[in-house]
Each structure stands twice: as C-alpha cells, then as structure tokens.
Amino acid sequence: MKFYVPSDGNIALTVTGYADGEKISRSYVEPAPGWIATGNSNLIKRTTSIGQIQDRQDYNDGSYIRRVRWATSYIGTNSEDNIPWRNSQTYDYCSMPRSKVVVDYVHGGEETDNIFLD
Numbered sequence: 009m010k011f012y013v014p015s016d017g018n019i020a021l022t023v024t025g026y027a028d029g030e031k032i033s034r035s036y037v038e039p040a041p042g043w044i045a046t047g048n049s050n051l052i053k054r055t056t057s058i059g060q061i062q063d064r065q066d067y068n069d070g071s072y073i074r075r076v077r078w079a080t081s082y083i084g085t086n087s088e089d090n091i092p093w094r095n096s097q098t099y100d101y102c103s104m105p106r107s108k109v110v111v112d113y114v115h116g117g118e119e120t121d122n123i124f125l126d
Contacts, residue, residue: 013043013050047085054078056121067108071125081117093117 010022019040024033043050056076060066083097084090098116102109104123112120 011052013040013045013047016045017041017043019043052083054081056123058123058125067105067125069125072123074122076121077119078121079118083117 010024012020012022014020014037017039018037020035020037022033022035024031026032056073056078058071058073081093082090083093093116095116108124110122110124112122
C-alpha cells in the first residue's frame with residue numbers, strides 16, 4: 009500500500025498485489041480538504057482495528073484479528089526523500105485495554121499486531 013497526497017486537498021492510495029501470478033495495482037484518489045502536497049502539517053495514523061457497534065464497545069465478544077504485520081514502512085514528503093519509518097516519527101497510542109492487544113514490536117515501521125476480544 010502506498011498512501012500519498014498528489015495535490016493540495018486530495019489524498020490517494022495505491023494498492024499492489026498479485027493474483028494468479030499477475031501483478032495488479034489499483035489507485036484511488038479522494039478529496040481531502042486540508043491535506044497539503046508538500047507534507048507540511050499532515051498527520052498520518054497507522055491503525056490496526058476491529059470494528060465495534062457505534063457507541064458500544066464489547067471487549068468480550070469473541071472477535072479476534074491475528075498477525076496483522078506492518079513492515080517495510082517508509083515516510084517522507086515524496087518518493088525520492090522517503091526514509092524508513094522509525095520511532096522518531098511515531099507516537100504509540102492504544103485505545104483498547106492492553107490485555108486485549110498484543111504487539112510484537114520491532115521498531116516504528118515494523119510490528120505484528122494481535123487483538124483478542126474474548
């Protein structure tokens with residue numbers, strides 16, 4: 009996945025993968041007022057989440073998601089100046105009870121996440 013700001017007020021996501029040995033890429037561009045193409049003052053949040061019913065969080069519903077891996081993450085203002093995403097660009101926040109979220113943390117750009125709502 010590659011997330012970027014192609015022009016002021018727009019965001020884009022390009023997803024690349026393989027199906028039957030053939031490389032496939034899809035790009036999506038959407039309006040996003042306030043996003044700046046130079047990257048100044050843009051904030052990016054990388055999230056691993058399980059959906060819950062609005063206004064109700066049930067930490068014991070039996071749902072789970074395992075082995076969501078974030079790896080080879082880069083951050084920068086363009087493709088030429090991006091650098092590996094490391095701790096200095098990351099703020100750790102967990103909105104679920106820590107007993108329900110297990111993170112195998114390597115560094116700011118690589119981790120494997122598990123969420124267990126049992």
